[in-house]
Amino acid sequence: xxxxLLILCDGMRPDAISDLGAVKALSEKSSYTFNAKTVVPSMTxxxxxxxxxxxxxxxxxxxxxxxxxxxxxxxxxxxxLKMAKKKCAMIYSWEQLKDITRPGSLEWAYYEKDFPDTLLxxxxxTDIALKYxxxxxxxxxxxxxxxxxxxxxxxxxxxxEYLDGVKAVWDYxxxxxxxxxxxxxxxxxxxxxxxxxxxxxxxxxxxxxxxxIKGENFEKGKVLDNVNIIDIAPTVADIMEVEKDQxxxxxxxxxxx
Numbered sequence: 001x002x003x004x005l006l007i008l009c010d011g012m013r014p015d016a017i018s019d020l021g022a023v024k025a026l027s028e029k030s031s032y033t034f035n036a037k038t039v040v041p042s043m044t045x046x047x048x049x050x051x052x053x054x055x056x057x058x059x060x061x062x063x064x065x066x067x068x069x070x071x072x073x074x075x076x077x078x079x080x081l082k083m084a085k086k087k088c089a090m091i092y093s094w095e096q097l098k099d100i101t102r103p104g105s106l107e108w109a110y111y112e113k114d115f116p117d118t119l120l121x122x123x124x125x126t127d128i129a130l131k132y133x134x135x136x137x138x139x140x141x142x143x144x145x146x147x148x149x150x151x152x153x154x155x156x157x158x159x160x161e162y163l164d165g166v167k168a169v170w171d172y173x174x175x176x177x178x179x180x181x182x183x184x185x186x187x188x189x190x191x192x193x194x195x196x197x198x199x200x201x202x203x204x205x206x207x208x209x210x211x212x213i214k215g216e217n218f219e220k221g222k223v224l225d226n227v228n229i230i231d232i233a234p235t236v237a238d239i240m241e242v243e244k245d246q247x248x249x250x251x252x253x254x255x256x257x
Contacts, residue, residue, distance in 0.1 A: 002183070002185065002239050002240050003139050003181075003183050003184045003185070004139075004140050004141075004185050004186075004187065004236050004239055004240060005133070005141050005143065005176070005185070006140070006141070006142050006232070006236065007143045007144075007173055007176065007187065008048075008051075008144050008188075009147070009166070009188075009189075009190050010044060010094070010144065010149035010150075010192075011044075011148040011152045011153075011157070011191070011193065011194050011199065012166060012169075012190035012193070012210070013148075013157060013190070013193035013194065013208070013209075014035065014190075014193070014209065014210040015034075015158075016148070016157075016162065016163055016166045017170060017210065020167060022170045022171065022173070022174045023170060025174075026188070027221065028220060029214050030212040030214040030218060030220065031213045031218040031219050031220075031253070032210070032211060032212040032213070032222070032223065032224060033210065033211050033224040033227050034208075035208060035227075036189070036208070036209045036210065036211045036227035037207055037209070037227070038050070038191060038193075038209050038229045039056050039057055039207075039228075039229060039230070040057070040201075040202045041063055041200045041201075041202075042192040042193070042199055042200050042201065042202070042207050043064065043065055043192065043199065043200045044065055044149065045062055045064070045065045045066070045097075045100075046062050046063055046064070046065075047192050048097060048100045048191055049062045049076075049099075050229055050230050051077075051189075051191065051229050051233065052076040052077045052078065052101070052233060053074045053075075053076045053077070054231075054232075054233040054234055054244075054245070054247075054248035054249055054250040055230060055249050055250075056249070059249070060074060065096055066096075067096060067099040074248070075245045075247075076101060076102070076105075076233070077140075077233040077236060078090075078105040078106060079101070079105045080237060080242060080243070080244070081105075081139065081140055081240065082104070082105045082106075084242040086139035086140060086240060087107040087108075087138045087140070088106050088138060088139065088142075089107055089110075089132060089136070089138040089140070089141045089142070090106055090109045090144075091110045091111075091129055091141070091142070091143050092109075092110075092111055093112055093113060093114045093121060093125070093144065093146045094146055108132070108136070108138070110128060112124070114146055114150065121146070121147070122145055122147055122169055125172075126175060126176060129141065129143045129176060130175075130179055130180070133180055133181070134181075137181070139240065140240065145173075147166075147168070147169050148165055148169060149194070150165075151165040151166075152194045152197065152199070153197050153198070154197070156196055156197050157193065157194035157195055157199075173188060177214065184215070185213065185214065185215025185216065185239050186212075187211070187212065187213050187214075187235075187236070188210070188211070188212040189209060189210060189211045189212070189229070189232065191209070191229070192206055192207065192209065193206050193207065193208055194206060211224065211232075215239070217239075218253075218254075218255070219255075224253060227253065228250060230248075230250035231251050231253055232250070233250060234248055234250045234251060234252040235250075235252045235253045235254050237252070238252040
């Protein structure tokens, strides 16, 4: 049975990680890009809705960080996986993310507001994720790290504080990637970037995101082209051999045998 672990770092710009040794090491083991695109407005909730529902904000209707129920509802990734009898789990620290899945679609969810020490929070989430992955082996897990976005808003994107925080989060990501079972395809991405102390605009600093996919059927060291955040849900569905929702607009990056 094929499983997927999706790790997302809120507000992580590709040029903040491109020189990190741990990132280069993951690139060598993955199909990857430092030039994927997210949606506009490049804000956290619209980006996550687009990631999980494989459509852009003008279709799902969420254009701010305040959730708006869909007028013409689309099944999101966890709803599609639930219908296929797959177990989904989610660990997150930004309360608004509760709305990216519908009630009943998750087997388990863990929410805890960020600690004042965001790096300590990352340590805690890493430990919780690894224990749940080992003990319960969900078919799909979404693991969310908030630190880059918090430090970007607090000190500025690409500030020393921001870059140090991103590096610390990558230490946690590396630990998870090394310890998770080989039955998992691991995907690492971001929802958006940022500039100064804000994000949301249609500019490269805000809309360019990285994506790494490590697992079976993903060529090691391959650079992916023309990737958008709405491609992630169809890719997960294909990896797990689940039928994609007919309303999804993204393409799958999965290369079948």
